[in-house]
Each structure stands twice: as C-alpha cells, then as structure tokens.
Amino acid sequence: MLDRPEVDFPDGEPPSDLEITDLHVxxxxxxxxxxEVTVxxxxxxxxTGEEFDASWNRGQPVNFPLRGLIQGWQDGIPGMREGGRRRLVVPPHLAYGPPGSGHRLAGKTLIFVIDLLNVR
Known part of the structure; x- marks a missing residue:
C-alpha cells in the first residue's frame, strides 16, 4: 500500500472539466x-488547498458503490487499476453543484487523491 499522499497546492485557474491524472498505475x-470499490x-x-476530508484520518479505507458517489468519481475512477493512485480535479458541476445548492462544498472545485485498493 502507498503512503498517505500529500496534495500540492494547485496553480492557475480551476478547470471547467474533470481532470484525471494517474500518479501511480x-x-x-x-x-x-x-x-464497488475500496479506496x-x-x-x-x-x-484554498484546505483538506476537507480524508479516509486516512479515520485510519481505514472506505467501501463505496461508484453509483452512489459524486459524478466526478463516477467518471474518474473507471479504468483505474487496483494498487493505483489517481488525482481527480472535479469542477462544481461534477461535485456538489453550484453555490447555494445545500452542501457545504457546493460551488467549489475539489481535488481528490484516490488509492484504489479493491474492486468488486
């Protein structure tokens, strides 16, 4: 298993489309x-570069059906292989929607670094 990732502060303007980068294949x-994935x-x-959530902080990976996740994950995880690490930069329309749509992260572009541990 890979060590906890450090997420570099991004440069430039947030993207309008989903950005997918394999950090480790x-x-x-x-x-x-x-x-269904374990990540x-x-x-x-x-x-802001501020961390808003991390499974690493809870000391254990999480298991999700992709269908139940934000669209950026549904679009960004397929094709990823077990043992890999992928960076997703997810614009608001593929995350929690426009500002004021009820979620605390609404209107925000989000960066996720995801380690795929298991696929079912």
Whole structure:
C-alpha cells in the first residue's frame, strides 16, 4: 500500500472539466463503471488547498458503490487499476453543484487523491 499522499497546492485557474491524472498505475483489476470499490482518499479545496476530508484520518479505507458517489468519481475512477493512485480535479458541476445548492462544498472545485485498493 502507498503512503498517505500529500496534495500540492494547485496553480492557475480551476478547470471547467474533470481532470484525471494517474500518479501511480496499479497492476490489479480495473474498476468498471458501477463497480464497488475500496479506496483511501484525501480531498482538498482547489482555491484554498484546505483538506476537507480524508479516509486516512479515520485510519481505514472506505467501501463505496461508484453509483452512489459524486459524478466526478463516477467518471474518474473507471479504468483505474487496483494498487493505483489517481488525482481527480472535479469542477462544481461534477461535485456538489453550484453555490447555494445545500452542501457545504457546493460551488467549489475539489481535488481528490484516490488509492484504489479493491474492486468488486
């Protein structure tokens, strides 16, 4: 397993489209759309660089069905292989929607560094 990632403070303007960057390509099974995945992740706000959530802080990975996650994860995780680490930069329309739509992260571009541990 990889060590907890450090998320570098981004440069420039936030993207309007989902950005997917493989930081480490895994050798295991690939995730398919709609799969159930076990991941470790860190999430930070693009504009401030402030961490808003991390499974690493709870000391254990989390298990999710991709269908239940934000669109940026549903679009950004398929094709990723077990053992891999991927960086997703997710604009608001693929995260929690426009400002004022009810979620504390609404209107924000988010950066996630995701380690894919298992695919089911």
């Amino acid at each position: 895994g050798a295991g099974s690939p995730a398919a759309a709609g799969a 470790h992740y860190v999430g930070v706000e693009f504009e």
